Amino acid sequence: IVNDPTFNAFAGGRYMGVNTGLFTFAKTPNEIEGVIAHEAGHLAGNHSARSAEAMANASKPMILGLLLAGAAIAAGAPEAGMGILGLGQNIAIKDFLVYSRSQEATADQSSITYLNRLGKSTKGAMDIWSRMRNYQIITGQRVNPFLQSHPLANERFSALQTRAMESPYFNVEDSPEDIHRLRLIQAKIKGFLHEPQQTLRDYPLSDQSDPARYARAVAYYRNSQIEKALDEVQKLTEAHPANPYFHELEGQILFEYGRTNESIAPHRKTVELLPDNALMRVNLARALIASHEPDLIDEATTQLKRAVSMERDNGFAWFELARAYAEQGETAKADLATAESRFQAGAQADANHFARRALPGLERGTTEWRQAMDIILATQPAEGAPPLPSANPPRPSSLPGPEQREPQDTSKPDVPDPVVIDSN
Template sequence: MRGGFSLLAIALLTLVTFAGPAQAIGLIRDAETEHIIRKYSEPIFRAAGLNPNAISIHIVNDNSLNAFVAGGQRMFVNTGMIRRADSPNMLIGVIAHETGHIAGGHLVTRRNAIEGNTAAAILSFVLGIGAVAAGAGDVGGAILAGGTSVAQRNILEYTRVQEAAADQAAMTYLNQVGWSGRGLVKTFELFRGYEVLSSRQQDPYLRSHPLSSERLSSLEDRVENSPYKDRKDPNDWQFEHDMVRAKLAGFLDRPAVTFRRYPKSDESAPARYARAVAHHHASDLGKALVEISSLVEEFPDNPFLWELKGQILFESGKAREAIAPYEKSVDLLGDSPLLRVGLAQAMLATDDPSLTKPAVEHLEKSLRYDRENSFAFHQLAMGYSRLGDKPLADLATAERYYLTGDIRQAKQHAYRAQEGLPEGTPNWLRAQDILNSKG
């Protein structure tokens, strides 16, 4: 890894920073973490009568126990929540609770009570999601244009009535899908010790989601009366969960901390996964490849292991060697937009003209499913430029600036794109939409 975590030059775990005068908020893009959270969430969304495709899930780079919903149907989950959830069921319970806030209309109620500056900050925060600025030959760090000053910990505060309603809704959804609610109770029990602390010491989740003894007791009663209270998570889910937690530890902690937590004597798959990332973080390519190669040999059908191998090679200056493992990851899980972006980035980094067109095709497919990835648009602009298609390169650049909140630059490039695009075509109309946007 080149530089510190704030300038993380990786495709699969990308830090998006929301900077402001008060604090900085980071969002992490990781195909594997997003994949398992989506797997946990979609049955719950359907049970709540929500369209899973209409709900965006975002991972916040914050070690505190927190999850929240904001800006319409957007759910945010802290890395601290993921890492401290011992089982999928603990995280599933939190997701079900937050879904209860969405389905219960609590967002609308709260939004109506938010005053000017806070509402504008939240809107700016949400509109800026996915904004990844271009780095030289790598993903690099990302800074949200416009300088929002959102304090994530104070975005939403719910009343005790709303919290109790979300608890009950969560249990309804969990019963409908046949999952236990004990994970939610276990998560809430983690907060009990914080109730006696000062507001500065308390975890932000407790402050924004007030927890009372009566509320917890009511939830426990509902769980104990559920026919699914003893239902366990599938073994493969627990394995996937442990792998994600280990990977996050490798990326987010200092290598020395990771090596203490996952010593060489621990030959479990999660431990090797964490060490592979930590060795990469420590710029030890040889040891990183030993660890990740042992994993892909043992689990050849795991796309995320192949992705990490590709990432390690790419970030070590071996773009051409990174292509094969990235291709394997895409072959195994072709519907993951981020995997295709990683592959395309490696292809373009070789400067091989024969790889430009396939790289562009992968980026186009990625953006059909995830149009909030401004880095993908940056790579696409590069690809179109190399193919000699200046209008489409300008349009991709306009999309990139639009996502990062730089509307002035977006309009400039949209205007240039329109000059070379046939009038009335979908691409021409998209350029017109950007030109018509406010800002």
């Protein structure tokens, strides 16, 4: 999901991107399903890989035009050379755009096929193209259809109309529950991404619906009107105690405005309702760590270990786990969690450094020791790397006399100084 207010989606390789603008533009969940089905058509057709081949083929007339233009200029006809150069470029661009429009038309047809297979209505796809067609008629009368990467909305609508309306599922409507869920999604997006004053205009106090309360709660929170925000969200949690996202918002508001102990209960409720969601466990752990109470720190460590087991690549969860270990005095484990956090962020040098710091304090052969070794080996420079630190470093051969040194516990390896982490 891409933070972009424009109505758009895209696909390439094995990935699909959907703009937030698609969610706010759509009137029904079925319209979103129609767009996703279209993008699935691009993925199934491997269009991104074939586009590279089409681009290479389209570049041939441009290269030929470049050679002919060079020859014409060398022969003393610079104006003719520039004309040939421009002609080659135009042919190349138009050839590629023809191929691109063909891909889009194929994906449109695939979307109807996929929706039918799933028993989903094709009406949403037609409604999207109908609204886009009306928009283009109003604003794009002078658009040259041959210079577009996509077919015009009117052409898309006409090409799909017969197949879509013949679908046995054409008149299947979204359930009231699905429509309500979309309205909540739209309210949350607008609350967080639009200016608070705009959100409050779009959702006035006269609107007492759940989506309006949700949007206003976020707008008030972003506008530092905390009591108003909590009033709105608590009315939602009272009316819908099984909705985890209302509890999540309440916990976020309380935590981010310094009421950390109060934020623990709603975050716990969220984890109870969504036990398989790593983000909710991280939110709870952050509130627990902020309490600085040993028992709660232990609980935070448990929550974060569960979170990183669900999402190994969650660098923020590893960072919070490092904080929890540091609160417990587990310096080596804090270094190891920091190494994982930096590794997931792509900072290989930092990851190597912290893993090396952690290794001497970890018992050889344990899971943590192997984890540190994996990071070191995965991030080690090809040449000139320092030797691996020993898990049991040798004692110096010359030590001061007993009267000059304090008693030491020689059963434990030397542990590096604790890491100072900038929370910013």
